[in-house]
Amino acid sequence: MPTPIPASEHRARILAALRPLPSQGVPLRDARGRVTAVDHHACVAVPSFDNSAVDGYAVRAADLIGASAVCPVILPVSSAIGAGQAAEAVEPGHAAKIMTGAPMPEGADAVVPYEATDRGSDKVSLNLSPQRGANVRCVGEDVTGGALVVAAGTRLTPRHLGALAATGHGTVDAHREPKVAAMSTGAELVQPGQPLAPAAIYDSNSFIIASAAEELGARTRCVGGVPDEPSRLRDALEEQLDWADVIVTTGGVSAGDYDVVKALLSSHGVWFGPVALQPGKPQGFGLVGRRRVPLFALPGNPVSAFVSFELFVRPALRLLQGLKPDGRPARHASLARALTSPAGREQYLRGTLTDGVVTPLGGPDSHLVASLAQANCLLRVPAMTTTLGAGAKVDVLLLEDAR
Ligand SMILES: Nc1nc2c(c(=O)[nH]1)N[C@H]1C(S)=C(S)[C@@H](COP(=O)(O)OP(=O)(O)OC[C@H]3O[C@@H](n4cnc5c(N)ncnc54)[C@H](O)[C@@H]3O)O[C@H]1N2
Numbered sequence: 335m336p337t338p339i340p341a342s343e344h345r346a347r348i349l350a351a352l353r354p355l356p357s358q359g360v361p362l363r364d365a366r367g368r369v370t371a372v373d374h375h376a377c378v379a380v381p382s383f384d385n386s387a388v389d390g391y392a393v394r395a396a397d398l399i400g401a402s403a404v405c406p407v408i409l410p411v412s413s414a415i416g417a418g419q420a421a422e423a424v425e426p427g428h429a430a431k432i433m434t435g436a437p438m439p440e441g442a443d444a445v446v447p448y449e450a451t452d453r454g455s456d457k458v459s460l461n462l463s464p465q466r467g468a469n470v471r472c473v474g475e476d477v478t479g480g481a482l483v484v485a486a487g488t489r490l491t492p493r494h495l496g497a498l499a500a501t502g503h504g505t506v507d508a509h510r511e512p513k514v515a516a517m518s519t520g521a522e523l524v525q526p527g528q529p530l531a532p533a534a535i536y537d538s539n540s541f542i543i544a545s546a547a548e549e550l551g552a553r554t555r556c557v558g559g560v561p562d563e564p565s566r567l568r569d570a571l572e573e574q575l576d577w578a579d580v581i582v583t584t585g586g587v588s589a590g591d592y593d594v595v596k597a598l599l600s601s602h603g604v605w606f607g608p609v610a611l612q613p614g615k616p617q618g619f620g621l622v623g624r625r626r627v628p629l630f631a632l633p634g635n636p637v638s639a640f641v642s643f644e645l646f647v648r649p650a651l652r653l654l655q656g657l658k659p660d661g662r663p664a665r666h667a668s669l670a671r672a673l674t675s676p677a678g679r680e681q682y683l684r685g686t687l688t689d690g691v692v693t694p695l696g697g698p699d700s701h702l703v704a705s706l707a708q709a710n711c712l713l714r715v716p717a718m719t720t721t722l723g724a725g726a727k728v729d730v731l732l733l734e735d736a737r
């Protein structure tokens with residue numbers, strides 16, 4: 335039996351084998367969730383022209399010195415400018431009606447809001463004395479032309495899309511979305527919704543893996559319940575190898591007589607071995623086929639598959655998209671009750687974290703899938719720790735922050 339390698343070493347080997355996917359031009363409307371491959375700079379300044387911040391009258395501040403409610407200044411109104419309209423120049427001693435967002439006319443240097451006027455059409459009574467620049471939004475005040483708007487390696491959210499649109503980007507240069515095939519193996523698997531035969535169980539892994547990959551921005555295919563026969567597995571893999579950027583199998587990697595994933599893929603350059611991890615001890619990883627597609631062979635127990643995804647597949651999918659290959663955000667917490675852990679295996683328990691206190695959920699066993707639904711964190715026990723008392727400080731990984 336080979337010596338288990340630390341989980342951190344397995345992750346480092348995986349990440350060392352991967353490179354970000356190539357980038358492509360993506361129409362802005364399709365770009366939410368994509369990751370920028372390059373810095374994006376402003377194509378235009380924002381605002382790109384001086385304009386009014388209010389509905390009111392564009393004036394020369396010098397014409398209104400001393401104006402007040404008791405001593406208003408009356409000026410002839412020479413024009414009216416709406417948003418999107420070209421502005422005529424305003425002569426000294428004149429005012430122009432102006433709407434919010436309309437370009438400032440030449441000659442004017444301030445805007446008096448309607449509320450400080452009588453809203454006159456031919457002439458207007460203005461009852462305040464504005465500073466030069468009052469209520470004027472200046473060119474480049476938000477961003478100058480050519481300035482950085484969104485840095486490379488940013489996952490695009492509505493906030494970023496707004497800034498990119500405003501600065502003139504119709505498309506963005508973004509990494510391709512990883513295409514992930516989630517393939518569960520095992521003769522016992524039945525798809526949920528179907529009747530269960532004796533000794534059969536419902537396939538939960540392909541749902542865990544595909545949806546977790548989607549949360550990370552992947553496009554996915556679910557291949558549920560591939561039987562434990564080498565030829566069927568080979569066919570199923572070949573079908574996905576031309577399409578997928580990543581294949582994640584579950585099941586068939588331990589020591590059983592029907593563990594065909596390990597048997598078939600060992601001869602195709604996939605490394606299999608124990609990792610000092612619970613759940614998630616038996617693992618496989620390699621680059622498969624002509625396109626050298628990264629293949630993760632995860633253990634079949636659903637909690638093992640989930641934890642393995644979190645520790646190994648998550649950072650890999652991030653790296654492929656040009657993001658830092660981080661795991662879930664970690665926090666320190668106090669343990670609600672004492673626990674024991676096996677020596678020599680880093681352990682991850684499901685837990686609930688409330689106000690800095692973490693309560694382990696269910697037991698450590700990796701078939702206890704229902705407790706995953708209650709968990710909001712994974713509680714990490716280091717490999718060399720075998721007992722922890724109530725109140726001990728532990729690390730937890732937060733599960734609710736999706737990306
Ligand atoms: N003699 C040994 N037996 C086992 C060892 C070992 O070292 N020596 N390791 C154990 C550990 S740890 C794990 S984890 C499992 C991993 O097993 P496999 O990856 O080979 O997976 P299977 O045998 O196919 O299945 C294990 C278990 O999980 C259920 N399963 C599988 N796929 C799904 C699915 N898609 N949805 C729901 N449940 C699934 C399956 O029915 C089994 O109960 O091996 C231990 N054994």
Ligand code: MOO
Binds near residue numbers: 613
């Ligand atoms: O590694 Mo298994 O995942 O301990 O149950």
